[in-house]
Amino acid sequence: xxxxxDLHTHTNVTDHAFSTLTEMVHAxxxxxxxxxxxTNHGPTNPDGPHEWHFSNLDxxxxxxxxxxxxxxxxxxxxxxxxGINVMSNKSLKxxxxxxxxxxxCLFPPADKTIHTQALEAILYNPYVNxxxxxxxxxxxxxxxxxISRCNEHGKIVEINNASLNIRKGSRDxxxxxxxxxxxxxxxxxxxxxxxxCYRVGHVEGALEMLEEVGFPEELVINSSxxxxxxxxxxRGLRIFS
Ligand SMILES: [Zn+2]
Ligand SMILES: [Zn+2]
Numbered sequence: 001x002x003x004x005x006d007l008h009t010h011t012n013v014t015d016h017a018f019s020t021l022t023e024m025v026h027a028x029x030x031x032x033x034x035x036x037x038x039t040n041h042g043p044t045n046p047d048g049p050h051e052w053h054f055s056n057l058d059x060x061x062x063x064x065x066x067x068x069x070x071x072x073x074x075x076x077x078x079x080x081x082x083g084i085n086v087m088s089n090k091s092l093k094x095x096x097x098x099x100x101x102x103x104x105c106l107f108p109p110a111d112k113t114i115h116t117q118a119l120e121a122i123l124y125n126p127y128v129n130x131x132x133x134x135x136x137x138x139x140x141x142x143x144x145x146x147i148s149r150c151n152e153h154g155k156i157v158e159i160n161n162a163s164l165n166i167r168k169g170s171r172d173x174x175x176x177x178x179x180x181x182x183x184x185x186x187x188x189x190x191x192x193x194x195x196x197c198y199r200v201g202h203v204e205g206a207l208e209m210l211e212e213v214g215f216p217e218e219l220v221i222n223s224s225x226x227x228x229x230x231x232x233x234x235r236g237l238r239i240f241s
Contacts, residue, residue, distance in 0.1 A: 001210070005035035005222040006201050008074065008099060008132060008158060008191035013049040014040045017195035024197050025064045031201035034225050035239065037097045039072035042085025045106060048076075051087050057094040068239055072097040074132055076106040082121025084128065092127055096237055099158060100125070101132030102139040115141040123153040129235075130189060133160035134177055137169030147180040156221060156231075157181050162193035164205040171209065178213045187221050187231070 009024055010017035019027070021038060028036040038060070041048035057071035071094050075084035084100055100122050102109075107118070119141055122128055131150075134141075134157060150157060159178060163170040181188050190207065194200045210220075217223050221231040225240060232239045 001207055001217045001220065001223050003190050003201065003203050003207070003220075003222055004033055004225055005037070005068075005070075005228050006033060006192050006194065006203075007037040007070070007072070007097060007130075007189045007222055008039050008160065009036060009194045009200060010040055010074075011038055013053055014195070015047045019197035021060065022064070024194070024200055025067050025069060027197035027200035028067045029065045033067060033201050035068035035070055035228060036200065037070035037072040039074045039097065039099055041103075042073055042075045043087060044078065044085040045076050045103065048085070051091045054087060054095060055091040055093070062239070062241075070097050070239055071095055072099070075100040075128060077102050077118055077122060079107045079118075082118035082125070084122070084125060095127070096232070096239065097130070098128050099130045099132035100128040102136060104138060107139075109138040112140045112142065115139045116145060119146045120149075123149055123155060128155065130156045130158050132158050133163045133170070133193065134158070135160065135163050135170035135174035137173060143173075143176055143180055147177060147186055148184050150186040151184065156187045156189055159188050159190050159206045159210065160193050161191065161203040161206040162199075164209065174206070175209055175213055178210055178215050181219065182213065182215055185219060187219050188215075189222050190220055191222075
């Protein structure tokens with residue numbers, strides 16, 4: 001399986017990331033990718049940019065160096081009950097792809113019931129498209145309860161390559177989540193979560209794990225331009241025109 005778009009990347013407007021937009025897009029081009037989503041942290045994350053970063057996202061050309069650039073965000077799931085970063089409608093409007101993720105700094109790990117409740121609330125959040133790095137072992141949740149309900153709420157699940165390397169214990173969780181996505185036919189995205197241009201498109205560990213669970217390529221939205229185009233068109237967006 002091939003990944004033609006990296007849908008989770010950070011530029012240096014996120015303090016703990018190091019590359020410019022230009023460098024990230026160039027890296028995507030060098031890796032032969034058709035698209036990249038720029039998904040910086042939301043403004044209430046201490047490392048996120050000001051809200052105006054998001055209200056201005058539509059300044060970014062649709063294509064740079066032949067690579068389609070998707071305007072995104074990685075929302076923080078905020079305590080207590082599954083909210084996300086607070087932003088004005090003006091700032092939300094340009095966003096085309098939104099992940100929502102648990103981060104320890106904004107949602108202190110609690111217990112399985114509380115994490116499951118928070119994720120359930122996200123299922124109903126119309127601004128969120130995908131759950132980011134769900135395999136984080138610090139945030140156990142009822143996998144089957146959440147995954148089995150993703151399709152009715154139009155949510156997809158991200159398999160995050162960086163988690164496999166840096167979030168201890170997440171490989172088994174990610175494999176279990178992938179098996180459930182296969183069982184319930186929930187589409188997934190396979191992403192790098194790059195914080196530097198040298199990691200863009202590197203999803204080798206995630207692909208290896210998906211191979212092991214026999215994950216069907218048809219359910220991976222970023223495994224072909226046609227599938228990614230269909231995903232966005234299904235939401236009324238034309239990113240490859
Ligand atoms: Zn994250
Ligand atoms: Zn991230």
